Amino acid sequence: MTQRKSRADRRVELIDAARRAMIQHGAEGVHLNQIAEEAGLTSGAVLYHYPDLRDLLIEAHHAGMERFYEQRVKKISGIADPAQKLITTIRSGLPEGPDDAGVRLLCELGGAAGRNRVYGTLLTTLYDRQVAMYQTILEIGAAQGVFKLAGDSEQIARNLVALEDAYGYRIIARHHSIGPDEAVGLILDFARMSTGHPLKETPAARPKTTRTPRPRNGGPARGATTTPPPKDAS
Amino acid sequence: MTQRKSRADRRVELIDAARRAMIQHGAEGVHLNQIAEEAGLTSGAVLYHYPDLRDLLIEAHHAGMERFYEQRVKKISGIADPAQKLITTIRSGLPEGPDDAGVRLLCELGGAAGRNRVYGTLLTTLYDRQVAMYQTILEIGAAQGVFKLAGDSEQIARNLVALEDAYGYRIIARHHSIGPDEAVGLILDFARMSTGHPLKETPAARPKTTRTPRPRNGGPARGATTTPPPKDAS
DNA sequence: ATATTTGTTGAATCGTGATTCAAATACTTA
């Protein structure tokens, strides 16, 4: 039998397993068994902890967002210069590549949010929090005289988050000419106009593969696309 | 027996039925029977025309995009003034509300694009076409001396489309304070900075409920949310 | 009018995933 765990521990594990399963099979396409397998358990065990699957999925999304947001906050926590802070924040809002787990999960939610109020609220809340985050950075920069805002800080912040979101989708969809670097460039173009600051990227604000340590459970399940590669693109 | 149709006619109908079904149940969550019902046929008939469901779904997405894009082009076809053209284009890229069918379908695709190459390509292609559309408007405006571009036209165009996309998602997710009007306002703020033009909205560029004639088959299937309204958030 | 082709149904079958639950196993406590 699989190692027995305490209720709390197992729930945390399940939430993470659900997160991984959803990324592989879609937020709405996941199956109980896939989550169970991801957790190294049987479906019965999963149901024992979450009699209603939807609760688990929502918690998983919630956790994913929390993690995403916390990572961003953490990344800028040590930076004093508003300009560097802004640049770093922009980068941290984008996926590192098409396989970035955190952003993949968020993208999954986009469509579902239109049909499911809870998901809509979850996503909306995250958006608002990110706007607030940017707004703070902008305001502080303006107060210090580093930024000369070309408009309302909320308006600028909203557009910054919007750009992040949209380029996140492009990167996830594997746009041929828009990767993380290009997206940062595009968003910075807007940020410069809005802050009147040159916003030069320093080596410190660069990539630095320091985020989710990749797939985690190796990549054996890879290669097999969820939806079998459709024969032809119409 | 349901009215018999020619192969071509039926396929067109099925594509539209699939489009509607996907909006209601998710791009990946639709079931054959739901599409059949939407078309007023049995599952067998659907399979007769599309032995592989995925082909139908892809065609439906393709058609949805084409329709979306054509509508935009049509809306600006008669406008000569670059500024009005730009404003109208911006508005036409946004959903009219949380239930806007065209945009709903596009949003559905966002998540799937990360897992399905065909969808990714479809979405990417649409993005590029929209960028080109904006770029043309910008370039013409600049050539006429109406716009003074604050940067590369492609860069500006990319950001414009990105903003549209992102606010589309917000509106679909029912953000409490961002509706079509607010989104237009936010995007226009960026457009003004980029073009150096005041871009005043004239009554001509306003809403004017002239798009998809609403649900089509009445709203009987409504009310019943696909995913039954999850008990509690978090 | 008859034959042929094409489109559609409806029932039967198959497969798969969710759900249930008694039994087995690991912990905890006494």
Place this chain on the structure above:
DNA sequence: TAAGTATTTGAATCACGATTCAACAAATAT
């Protein structure tokens, strides 16, 4: 160590969607 409790399994059951196909009806051709 024994009793009690919590967790997990595995098999059985249930529900439902996809798939197949013979029969049938509508269109078209002869």
